[in-house]
Amino acid sequence: MDFSLVLPTSSSPSRHLIFSPFKHTPIRVQSLKAPRTSLRCRFRLSAAAEVEETVSFGKPSVFGLPKDLTAPQKIVDTLPPRARLASYVVFTGAALAAGFGLGFRFGGSQATGIGGAAVLGVAAGAAVYSINSGVPEVAALNLHNLVTGYDDPTELKKENVEAIVEKYGVSRQDEAFREELRDLYSRFVSSVIPPGAENLKGNEVEAIIKFKNALGIDDPDAASVHMEIGRHIFRQRLETGDREANAEQRRAFQKLVYVSTLVFGEASKFLLPWKRIFKVTDAQVDIAIRDNAQRLFAVKLNSVGRG
Numbered sequence: 001m002d003f004s005l006v007l008p009t010s011s012s013p014s015r016h017l018i019f020s021p022f023k024h025t026p027i028r029v030q031s032l033k034a035p036r037t038s039l040r041c042r043f044r045l046s047a048a049a050e051v052e053e054t055v056s057f058g059k060p061s062v063f064g065l066p067k068d069l070t071a072p073q074k075i076v077d078t079l080p081p082r083a084r085l086a087s088y089v090v091f092t093g094a095a096l097a098a099g100f101g102l103g104f105r106f107g108g109s110q111a112t113g114i115g116g117a118a119v120l121g122v123a124a125g126a127a128v129y130s131i132n133s134g135v136p137e138v139a140a141l142n143l144h145n146l147v148t149g150y151d152d153p154t155e156l157k158k159e160n161v162e163a164i165v166e167k168y169g170v171s172r173q174d175e176a177f178r179e180e181l182r183d184l185y186s187r188f189v190s191s192v193i194p195p196g197a198e199n200l201k202g203n204e205v206e207a208i209i210k211f212k213n214a215l216g217i218d219d220p221d222a223a224s225v226h227m228e229i230g231r232h233i234f235r236q237r238l239e240t241g242d243r244e245a246n247a248e249q250r251r252a253f254q255k256l257v258y259v260s261t262l263v264f265g266e267a268s269k270f271l272l273p274w275k276r277i278f279k280v281t282d283a284q285v286d287i288a289i290r291d292n293a294q295r296l297f298a299v300k301l302n303s304v305g306r307g
Helices: 036-057 071-078 081-107 110-133 135-148 158-168 175-192 204-215 219-239 243-271 274-278 282-306
Strands: none
Touching: 071 135, 135 158, 135 175, 158 204, 175 204, 175 219, 204 243, 219 243, 219 274, 243 282, 274 282
């Protein structure tokens, strides 16, 4: 790997957005040529149309669009854990009784009745297992839709996420739910850290920590997300042949190192293996941290001077 990933570079205008898969292209209402007598009316209609479009469409979420539940998932969605367990017991019991009745009726003996009960019982058990195994996925879909509904993701409350966990009786370690947590966190971190050569604003660390705590994602999982974002930047740097874009990717990696170190604090020493994954030295990591700290200090100093 090229060690220049974490070497300071001169700032240059950013022409590419690294982590903006959901760019917003506003719909503009263009005025048509009209007589002077109707110009004011046209302007008011145009302004009203723009307001209506803003309300109707809004800014797209960095988390994507809400997801719909399938028909079986909707059934699971309506049942709390206790009711779901009770329905499983009733369903399995009914299948056993029906199997015994059919077996006894057509076989004429208790043995065939027991055989029929066993067959339908196994089928019912498989159906119950299939439905129950989909509960974490239903919980993940509801979590996705919950987070997508926020204009400002940092307003997400931990209690709201806990309510989903309790409603469906899932664990954050369930594969589907865990992957959704990681995906939401990855999208948020990628959207918060400015792309390319843009300077940090100073609120990134606080916003990431707040969102991470609200999700309740474990530090090891969160740290692995930061490392995966680093891999994404590294792959982009290998794929680009443009010198300016290369410098932007290097700056993006430096900012990721700086922000990630502050997010995890002392734990970053063992949670973020920059040296092992990206073959960089402690000195190079220190340079990335120091370089961004100096830039951020200069930005804040300039803002105070203008004020």
